Amino acid sequence: MNKDLTGTEALLEELSAKLPDTNAKVMVSPPFVNLANAVQKLKDSEIEVIAQNMHFAENGAYTGEISANMLLNIGINTVIIGHSERRAHFGETDEILAKKVKAALANNMQVMFCFGEELEDRKSGNHFNVVESQLKNALFDLDLTAWPSIILAYEPVWAIGTGETASPEQAQEMHAFIRKTIAEAFDADIAENVSILYGGSVKPGNAEEIFSKPDVDGGLIGGASLVADDFIAIVKAI
Numbered sequence: 001m002n003k004d005l006t007g008t009e010a011l012l013e014e015l016s017a018k019l020p021d022t023n024a025k026v027m028v029s030p031p032f033v034n035l036a037n038a039v040q041k042l043k044d045s046e047i048e049v050i051a052q053n054m055h056f057a058e059n060g061a062y063t064g065e066i067s068a069n070m071l072l073n074i075g076i077n078t079v080i081i082g083h084s085e086r087r088a089h090f091g092e093t094d095e096i097l098a099k100k101v102k103a104a105l106a107n108n109m110q111v112m113f114c115f116g117e118e119l120e121d122r123k124s125g126n127h128f129n130v131v132e133s134q135l136k137n138a139l140f141d142l143d144l145t146a147w148p149s150i151i152l153a154y155e156p157v158w159a160i161g162t163g164e165t166a167s168p169e170q171a172q173e174m175h176a177f178i179r180k181t182i183a184e185a186f187d188a189d190i191a192e193n194v195s196i197l198y199g200g201s202v203k204p205g206n207a208e209e210i211f212s213k214p215d216v217d218g219g220l221i222g223g224a225s226l227v228a229d230d231f232i233a234i235v236k237a238i
């Protein structure tokens with residue numbers, strides 16, 4: 001919930017002007033009310049506009065909610081599902097998230113699925129179990145054919161917006177575990193090809209080291225994405 005329309009437009013203008021020539025896939029995810037404008041603003045840009053959330057129902061009596069079709073209709077083809085703030089502040093359980101993932105896929109949307117442990121889980125050594133169960137509960141009954149439409153974003157909750165970052169070694173260790181878990185539940189090709197992003201206080205100063213790890217395929221950037229120069233520096237790091 002950052003940036004009004006004026007702020008979003010100014011940021012996107014600066015981002016598209018400064019975007020380097022890159023093979024990296026760059027996406028931005030403004031609040032719902034700014035999405036349609038963002039799509040228009042970036043229509044000639046390589047930057048894709050994606051949504052931060054959606055409801056699982058097709059339509060109906062869900063006041064305040066936004067459906068897959070509403071997003072598709074304004075040119076949004078990718079949606080973030082399961083961000084830790086949705087889980088923590090809006091009661092989104094694994095069960096709800098599984099429904100949202102299925103609804104997005106049924107509408108041929110791409111899903112960026114977020115998950116990650118809380119500080120207590122890490123302190124008690126339970127972080128691998130927590131991550132495995134988040135993946136299992138929302139994704140493990142998908143068809144093999146769904147996986148090209150899934151991007152994973154591992155975001156340890158203790159590192160989001162806190163200035164604390166998982167060390168590059170902690171990120172690599174968890175990303176390798178995620179890949180192994182997917183290989184066991186599905187197959188090695190799927191595990192190899194799925195993009196696993198790291199999120200949690202990625203900044204220009206630490207991006208290159210985090211992205212240098214073999215199982216870290218990219219980043220989900222919060223605070224640093226609100227400042228064009230910082231975000232561009234992170235894109236250059238990838």
Ligand code: PEP
Pocket residue numbers: 155159160161162163199200201202220221222223224
């Ligand atoms: C986020 O909001 O998902 C996030 C990773 O934020 P930050 O980069 O500020 O930690």
